[in-house]
Amino acid sequence: MSTNQFDKKSEAWSALFSEPMSELVKRYTASVFFDKRLWQADITGSLAHAEMLAAQGIIGAADLASIQQGMAQITSEIEAGGFEWKLDLEDVHLNIEARLTQLVGDAGKRLHTGRSRNDQVATDVRLWLRSEIDLIIPLLGELQGALVDVAEKNVDVILPGFTHLQVAQPVSFAHHLLAYVEMFSRDAERMSDVRRRTNRLPLGSAALAGTTYPLDRERVARSLGMVDERGEPQVCQNSLDGVSDRDFAIEFTAAASLCMVHISRFSEELILWMSQNFGFVKIADRFTTGSSIMPQKKNPDVPELARGKTGRVVGHLMGLITLMKGQPLAYNKDNQEDKEPLFDTVDT
Known part of the structure; x- marks a missing residue:
């Protein structure tokens, strides 16, 4: 792969980068395989954040409903042991957000409005x-x-x-x-x-x-x-x-x-x-x-x-x-x- 052709969509922060992250660095910096135990807290915090965004008119009611529905499915998947934790997604937060976006589309992306990891x-x-x-x-x-x-x-x-x-x-x-x-x-x-x-x-x-x-x-x-x-x-x-x-x-x-x-x-x-x-x-x-x-x-x-x-x-x-x-x-x-x-x- 040439250094100017890698898929910049693969990283949330990669607009300024001209080459993909080293596999060694990816493994060294990833935390998902120990911080995934935070998943319940992550979903709970995200739902409270989404409800507030909707109450403030920052996102629409339809987005909130989609986020709630998607998070309910993710909860079921994790509890059933069927959720796929991906090293490429680095941590518990990006794993859940990526799955949410996969399930509900752009509403999942709007969940991150007004917050940072x-x-x-x-x-x-x-x-x-x-x-x-x-x-x-x-x-x-x-x-x-x-x-x-x-x-x-x-x-x-x-x-x-x-x-x-x-x-x-x-x-x-x-x-x-x-x-x-x-x-x-x-x-x-x-x-x-x-x-x-x-x-x-x-x-x-x-x-x-x-x-x-x-x-x-x-x-x-x-x-x-x-x-x-x-x-x-x-x-x-x-x-x-x-x-x-x-x-x-x-x-x-x-x-x-x-x-x-x-x-x-x-x-x-x-x-x-x-x-x-x-x-x-x-x-x-x-x-x-x-x-x-x-x-x-x-x-x-x-x-x-x-x-x-x-x-x-x-x-x-x-x-x-x-x-x-x-x-x-x-x-x-x-x-x-x-x-x-x-x-x-x-x-x-």
Whole structure:
């Protein structure tokens, strides 16, 4: 292929380019195979944006209906496992937009009016993380409840309390467990606080400097539930900051790191307590492993692995802080690297 004959329709931004992107660069810069988990957030944000565009008279009612119909079909395809994710389309956003345009024609192209992928991805990550925090907080509550249940059954069980890992004073086993209830309570509070700052809308910032279209950002924020405790819409106030801010991801990973530190401390105590030197507790066989050469051993693999995974999450925190520390305003491609550590932190 000559350098002046490649299909410029294949790239959304290629009008000034005289040759196609290198296959190596295409693979290196693509994110679709890890950011496709944002698909629900992407569709939710796009539908709220489309409804606002129609309400503002920027697109017609017929376009809105087509977009809604197309997005419903795309949702069904993804849920059924029949959606084709294409490397050539780089990320989750372009994959969905291309399929929408294929289904509904020019209405699919008009969906992108007044927005950029920069503010789109920032919105998607916030929506996704908000939903994950909403799952994590109740799980912390369940963990606290389980510890309280065990504590209630062991109020009269006495074990040595330690300082410097030296026997210090006798304490109730229940009292010891309730110390962790306090730790996980603070973790839940931190998650709630992170959620509040995550729940702000960058959409409408466009690429970095806003748009001349008469957008109603507050309407979109309300549609997406990005409101404060009084129901007031929460939007990012500065467009440069809106597209480039990843504080919320760092804050979440910091809160998750502290939570993992508490899990690690508890795991360390379980490991010590079940050792022959202590003999305070027994961990059920279904949560332990044995040794092929030393049959007398019962290994606390689960708490050991939880203790080990703490380093993984703390490492992601360091990675995200390092990712952001040298970036000038506004958006930079570096920010593609925020997703895998954030996703893995949530999963862990």
